[in-house]
Amino acid sequence: MANNGENPSPDVGGKTVKLKADDGEIFEVEEAVAMELQTVKSFFDDDGVSYDTVVPLLNVSSTALAKVIQYCRRAVELRAKSGDDEGANEKAREEREGLEAELVREESDEGIKELILAANYLNIKDMLSFLCRAVGDRIKNKSVEYVRRFFVLENDFSPEEEERTRNEVAWAFEGVDAD
Amino acid sequence: MSNRLPRDLWTEILVSLPVKSLLRFQCVCKSWKSLIYTSTFISMHTQHSESADNYTHLLHCSSYSKKPYQLLQTDGSFNEFQELEYPCQMRGGDHRFVHDCKGLILFTTVIQDGLDGNRFERLTLWNPAIRMSMTLPRPRIDVPVPKYCIHGFGFDQTSNDYKVLRMVCDMYTSFPPQVELYRLRTGAWETITGVDDCFQYYLSAKTQAFVNGASHWVNVVWPMASCSPKRAVLLFDMCDEKLRVMKLPDHLSLGLGKTLDLGVSGGLLSLMENTKPHDVYLSCNIWLMKEYGVVESWTKQFTIDLEGWSCGWIFSFRNNEKILAWNRKNEKESVLYDPKTHRLIKVGGIKGKGYLFGKNTFVESLVLLDKEHTRCDSKKGKKRRERHACA
Numbered sequence: 001m002a003n004n005g006e007n008p009s010p011d012v013g014g015k016t017v018k019l020k021a022d023d024g025e026i027f028e029v030e031e032a033v034a035m036e037l038q039t040v041k042s043f044f045d046d047d048g049v050s051y052d053t054v055v056p057l058l059n060v061s062s063t064a065l066a067k068v069i070q071y072c073r074r075a076v077e078l079r080a081k082s083g084d085d086e087g088a089n090e091k092a093r094e095e096r097e098g099l100e101a102e103l104v105r106e107e108s109d110e111g112i113k114e115l116i117l118a119a120n121y122l123n124i125k126d127m128l129s130f131l132c133r134a135v136g137d138r139i140k141n142k143s144v145e146y147v148r149r150f151f152v153l154e155n156d157f158s159p160e161e162e163e164r165t166r167n168e169v170a171w172a173f174e175g176v177d178a179d
Numbered sequence: 180m181s182n183r184l185p186r187d188l189w190t191e192i193l194v195s196l197p198v199k200s201l202l203r204f205q206c207v208c209k210s211w212k213s214l215i216y217t218s219t220f221i222s223m224h225t226q227h228s229e230s231a232d233n234y235t236h237l238l239h240c241s242s243y244s245k246k247p248y249q250l251l252q253t254d255g256s257f258n259e260f261q262e263l264e265y266p267c268q269m270r271g272g273d274h275r276f277v278h279d280c281k282g283l284i285l286f287t288t289v290i291q292d293g294l295d296g297n298r299f300e301r302l303t304l305w306n307p308a309i310r311m312s313m314t315l316p317r318p319r320i321d322v323p324v325p326k327y328c329i330h331g332f333g334f335d336q337t338s339n340d341y342k343v344l345r346m347v348c349d350m351y352t353s354f355p356p357q358v359e360l361y362r363l364r365t366g367a368w369e370t371i372t373g374v375d376d377c378f379q380y381y382l383s384a385k386t387q388a389f390v391n392g393a394s395h396w397v398n399v400v401w402p403m404a405s406c407s408p409k410r411a412v413l414l415f416d417m418c419d420e421k422l423r424v425m426k427l428p429d430h431l432s433l434g435l436g437k438t439l440d441l442g443v444s445g446g447l448l449s450l451m452e453n454t455k456p457h458d459v460y461l462s463c464n465i466w467l468m469k470e471y472g473v474v475e476s477w478t479k480q481f482t483i484d485l486e487g488w489s490c491g492w493i494f495s496f497r498n499n500e501k502i503l504a505w506n507r508k509n510e511k512e513s514v515l516y517d518p519k520t521h522r523l524i525k526v527g528g529i530k531g532k533g534y535l536f537g538k539n540t541f542v543e544s545l546v547l548l549d550k551e552h553t554r555c556d557s558k559k560g561k562k563r564r565e566r567h568a569c570a
Binding site for chain 2: 120153
């Protein structure tokens with residue numbers, strides 16, 4: 001059972017938590033990293049739930065979960081680096097932004113949506129926030145038709161209604177990326 | 180099978196988009212259009228625009244040559260100045276005074292009405308980002324000669340509302356002004372009462388400095404039997420809608436041969452003190468009120484020695500202050516003075532002096548989209564880019 005080499009090395013020490021993706025694949029993750037996922041944190045906040053329990057994440061694919069874990073792991077590392085020193089904070093912020101850019105750079109539209117759905121379900125605020133910004137950047141110069149496909153939305157305007165709006169703000173339709 | 184993002188994520192994604200994209204995406208479907216048009220979304224979007232650091236500065240220049248007024252926009256680097264085309268109904272009009280606040284511009288155009296010399300202004304709000312404008316209902320207080328009207332334009336954080344103030348003052352007396360306030364939310368004017376009549380009012384400043392939720396102007400009176408004027412700051416708090424006076428320290432308040440102008444610099448109230456004994460500009464001191472409301476906190480930032488130059492208002496960009504100055508002999512020549520490096524940078528495209536408004540930062544917003552407004556003809560805004568040439 002491959003898990004992309006994301007398991008912690010045996011001599012890391014500290015507690016780990018087991019997360020199960022929708023296809024049954026298990027990811028063993030350091031506790032600090034697992035707690036970034038608020039859904040997981042809430043799971044263990046309930047009384048009587050032992051840390052040995054495998055957390056079932058039925059709505060998250062193993063591909064997405066692997067990337068989420070990788071991101072959260074590095075985010076936790078970066079947070080540990082920053083402190084009172086403004087220089088260190090600045091550097092950490094830059095690295096953080098680099099990490100975010102790297103995560104979305106190679107992703108297809110479907111891939112980025114899958115990540116958003118995962119981050120949303122797992123309740124990872126910062127990750128969801130930057131993913132939404134990344135989607136915004138991706139669609140801002142796109143056509144209306146592209147956006148409809150991306151968000152899987154039906155055009156419920158009548159042809160006359162749509163035509164009227166397009167004429168009123170014709171200038172907003174200039175300079176749009178070709179589909 | 181394509182993944183579908185849930186509705187509750189739409190706002191978070193859309194709020195960071197530029198205005199142009201949102202105007203286009205109102206065509207995506209009816210739910211998106213109604214989301215974009217809600218006042219909650221509009222104010223969230225404006226807020227996001229402000230915190231995102233991509234704001235610009237607006238300058239309104241007037242000179243007495245062929246084209247009277249110019250509305251220019253520049254980013255924080257002051258490298259390029261783009262000329263904005265006025266909205267349709269404003270072209271060719273006498274709109275000498277312009278105010279801006281959080282993405283909206285207020286034009287005041289003087290209208291002469293009737294044979295008795297009665298005047299009022301046509302006030303128009305314009306959002307250049309969405310190219311839509313809205314005329315305010317006719318104000319209730321007329322301005323017959325010898326009265327004059329001073330305007331304030333600001334934003335009330337607590338009620339999330341834009342407000343326009345009119346103070347109708349008397350040129351020959353220092354009686355309390357008649358005051359009325361327009362609120363964008365209600366769409367109506369309301370008379371403001373309770374103006375302190377123990378204070379002498381004389382506002383020569385045509386422009387305000389809007390900071391800390393209040394509009395500020397310089398008030399200058401000549402007390403009886405005194406050889407020195409007395410200056411103070413008059414302010415209107417957009418939140419509690421009250422007119423107040425803020426004293427100035429003696430060295431600014433008293434003394435002949437100086438003119439004071441208020442501005443905003445890095446979120447602080449700033450003051451430009453031009454010393455001009457015998458009507459010749461000599462030097463210009465820039466002051467900052469480090470602690471708002473504390474008279475003693477006025478601190479001198481720097482002094483500019485003027486030799487044949489007149490100073491306009493300060494442009495503030497966080498800590499990157501620049502002063503616009505123009506050559507008194509040759510109106511066409513303008514420079515930006517950088518107080519940190521003491522460099523003068525020639526700027527093309529700004530025709531001379533006059534009233535330069537650029538005290539606040541200007542952000543893109545959707546405000547007015549949900550109001551009844553006029554859409555402009557879709558001509559592209561005229562663009563003129565001017566580059567720096569190092570002096």
